[in-house]
Amino acid sequence: MAMTRNNLRLSIGVAVAVLALITQLSTGAFAQELFAEAAILAVFALSLDLLARSGLVSFGHAGFLGLGAYTFGGLAVLQNWPPSLAMAAALAGGIVSGLIIGCFAVRTSGAFFIMVTLAVAEMFFSWVFRSPLFNGADGMGGVPRLDMRAMGLDLNNPKNFATFCILICICVWIFAEYIIVTPFGRTLDAIRQNANRVSAVGGRVFSYRLAAFALSGAIGALSGALKAQHTNFLSPDLATWVVSGDVLIAVVIGGMGTFVGGIIGSGLLVYLKEILSSNFGHWYLFLGGIFIGVALILPRGIVGSLLDWLDRRNARNNPAPAREEEA
């Protein structure tokens, strides 16, 4: 029995999850901060990649991240909500804003969708940048982390927080993998391949894309709530287009539509940023160069190219049996 695309994808995912959990436990506090950062970016990447399954690529996904962060931080700091409740509110905020923005955004696609999502995210950025409520451009500190001491887990400890973020990322990954095998997820696949065909067989493309957008918004907001907890700080920078660009790079480098690719891409991005920024002044220049290189050598991303290689190998080893003429 030859290895299938899906099995390889899932195996890589499990391997990455196990490796991350084990390595993380045996490193120092500084590396654990990086693990937490990578896991949070990976959750964000999964949100983007889930939306991409429906054929929509957003360039304003930082809007959801910022919204989740500000909903969580705002409610926890200004309203003294318990962090668990604030986190639930952030998720709900992601869904609701996804539904509202989606109502006009998902009617477009391609470059128009990119422009609409970018515009909405920049609107959110402009608002929090000037809002006196959140200290505008100065940002707002004192954002608490989830209180899990009742379960014997102090999340203010870097090791615990990193473990927590990795576990959330694993849960989101499993959820995303589950979604794409449901009839809903299979229909998203069909829409990505040909939206007109789906309409012609009676599927309302708008509804499916709207649902995908809201789901993606919820996961994006979740990553924002985690991000605010990680840095204990809210900054308008969370919602800039650079953040949208970073996550897009992570997904593209890892392999769009593969889920685990975006996770690997996130780890790579966080690691390279750390290495490069501590050694070079113009480190984004080097980062850009590396990604151009990867994109040229592996046009479908790291995992995407690996899956293509598997397909070619399987096709070589098991040539399709000759068909009877009557088909």
Add this chain to the structure above:
Amino acid sequence: MTSGNLLAVDNLHTYLGDSHIIQGVSFAVPRGKVVALLGRNGAGKTTTLRSIMRLVPPRSGTITLDGKTTEGLRTYELARRGLAFVQETRAIFPSLSVEENLAIAERKAAAGGGWTLERVFNDFPSLAARRNNGGTQLSGGEQQMLAIARALIANPQMLILDEPSEGLAPLIVRQIADLLNKLKSEGMTMLLVEQNFALATEVADDVVVLGKGRVRWSGTSAQLRAADDIRHTWLGV
């Protein structure tokens, strides 16, 4: 079952960009009948079908389904009202399995009975054998059969077929013709676009000949076979 026209197209005008592709086309498809739209490449056959399904919006003209205008309806709503469109070049979903391709279109028949997954696999044994295969692993003939089966499983009032025989071997074209004849004998209303003159006139009751975006001739299949001048001028056969 009431008689009369299931689908009526009246004075349809459609533009693609600045090009006036459909220039006032009118025809009707009576319930239980098979109508073929014939014409050369570029005559506007596919654009007519896409206008009916509102995959391209018509500029003017009325299209009625079951006596009610389809103005303002979207493609998916037309599909849910019983228009099943089998698009050109075997428009299946390549990454979905045979079964998933069918499931995405499945709709229960209003009166019960009708087409189900079981009946499709019973009537299309070659699909049953490949129900878990991906769409790309099918031969051209199997893909076309799947596209037709996917249209049937929506239990439509009417099948709209865009060149079902295109690019298929003669033996498989024969199978498609037999299938269409069988559906016709069961009372399925069909609108058929074809380049294959023999297939079209074998299956269709009535034929509408399009040329340069206008209706050039209409009549029965038997009349068209006798009308040499029409065939030479507008069909080149």
